[in-house]
Amino acid sequence: MGSSSSSYAPKTIYLDVGGKVQKVVFSRHCSPFDIKELLCSSSNIPRNTAIMMVDPEGALVSIDPTMPANSPNSLYKVVPLSAGQLGEKEDMFQNVLSQVADQFSRAFRINELKTEITNRLAMLEKRVELEGLKVVEIEKCKNDLKKLRDEMASRGGGRVNCPCKYNFSEDGKKVTPRRDVPNYPKYTLSQETIEALKKPTFDVWHWEHNEMLSCLEYMYHDLGLVKEFSMNPITLKRWLLAIQENYRNNPFHNFRHCFCVSQMMYGMIHLCNLQEKLTLTDMGILMTAAVCHDLDHPGYNNTYQINARTELAVRYNDISPLENHHCAVAFQILSLPECNIFANVDPESFKQIRQAIITLILATDMARHGEILDSFKQKVDNFDFTNEEHVTCLKMVLIKCCDISNEVRPTEVAEPWVDCLLEEYFMQSDREKSEGLPVAPFMDRDKVTKPTAQIGFIKFVLIPMFETVMKLFPQIEEIMVQPLRDSRDHYEELKQIDDAMTEAQKKKTESMSLGGKKK
Secondary structure (H helix, E strand, O other), X not given: OOOOOOOOOOEEEEEEEOOEEEEEEEOOOOOHHHHHHHHHHHOOOOOOOOEEEEOOOOOEEOOOOOOOOOOOOOOEEEEEOOOOOOHHHHHHHXXXXXXXXXXXXXXXXXXXXXXXXXXXXXXXXXXXXXXXXXXXXXXXXXXXXXXXXXXXXXXXOOOOOOOOOEXXXXXXXXXXXXXXXOOOOOOOOOHHHHHHOOOOOOOHHHOOHHHXXXXXXXXXXXXXXXXXXXXXXXXXXXXXXXXXXXXXXXXXXXXXXXXXXXXXXXXXXXXXXXXXOOOHHHHHHHHHHHHHOOOOOOOOOHHHHHHOOOXXXXXXXXXXXXXXXXXXXXXXXXXXXXXXXXXOOOHHHHHHHHHHHHHHHHOOOHHHHHHHHHXXXXXXXXXXXXXXXXXXXXXXXXXXXXXXXXHXXXXXXXXXXXXXXXXHXXXXXXXXXXXXXXXXXXXXXXXOOHHHHHHHHHXXXXXXXXXXXXXXXXXXXXXXXXXXXXXXXXXHHHHHHXXXXXXXXXXXXXXXXXXXXXX
């Protein structure tokens, strides 16, 4: 399979270090961590110091290999971060919060308290967004707001419904709302990164979590979803943070997989020109379902849930227990006012959006693969973009494509995902063996190899599905379908090598055995 066509030439940037020009050269394949250490060293700053880099106009520059190049006439500056950077603006922010706390302490009517705190928070959030503050955790803000919420609850005799935490997963994991201003920095994405985000060749291993959050935030702005749904930009940040925090650290089903699927959806929207064929509401449904599709995945699939009779299987009557759980967690998060990106959507529209997102997430259950693909095949030759049933079926197929699209990517990006998936499979099969449950051969470390795991899946699941989508969008053949064919050939070659080595080892063993008998 081919890889991206970016140049291997090193990148050069120029820094202002104490009024002198400092030239810094690094490889485009350096990690962001290595580049940060190099910048610290070049700027006479101790290693491991938290830093940011700004251009001559004071705008933040993303510290990664794709950062925009500059010249000796337009120097970047490396600045150490400190807790006191907010200065007078932070003091203003805290003073206003103190005034709110004082007013609340003198108030007695719960409804007025709730209205005033809502208005104050909205005013403060807008002010922070307009001034472009990059705010770190403000402990006083959180403490004041907690006191206010506690006081509201105590004055209302327990009648005030303030659902601050939800316990909905089998291991007691909780969704915690973030009333503070989200603390991941807003990166200035380079034009190179912006263009790469639209392509399946995007290297998803290259980014840290806060950078992936910034990329997801950019996608929502770029597609016009923030404007379409009248989203509060700070609420979007809080929602994305809550999403990240509710993906577990599994080998495969983790936040990077969420980003991978969401980025592929964003890429297919551009590649297939879906903005010209579907509504902005459809775009929001596709992207939000992709972001939420594996929330709180425990790392053990539906077969295990059902065979082990877990709480999830019992709760959902053995019907897509994981996918139903992902939906439930997604809407538990959205039920928190501070994380509700659809807060300004009218109730009837939200009801339709909710149902559409649930439909897409439930479609990712591979037990329904044949049913969904057959339905799409019946429609694709006479597809009608004005037919709601046709469009719903297309959206179900699109999220399925994105969910299992790793082999569409370049080999160096795709192959590590196979290792991650097999690691998760082996964890499950080891547990199934220890609990006396049935073990699927494709998950058994004693029976499966990387080539055998991939060949059948690519030949009988991926290629047929993507080739069916190709009938509607011929432009995906070169950039998505052909890489799948190349990947199939790659793993078939590896299998031939494995088979030859196994046969050679078998003959060697037989020869040694015969030699022993002659003696």
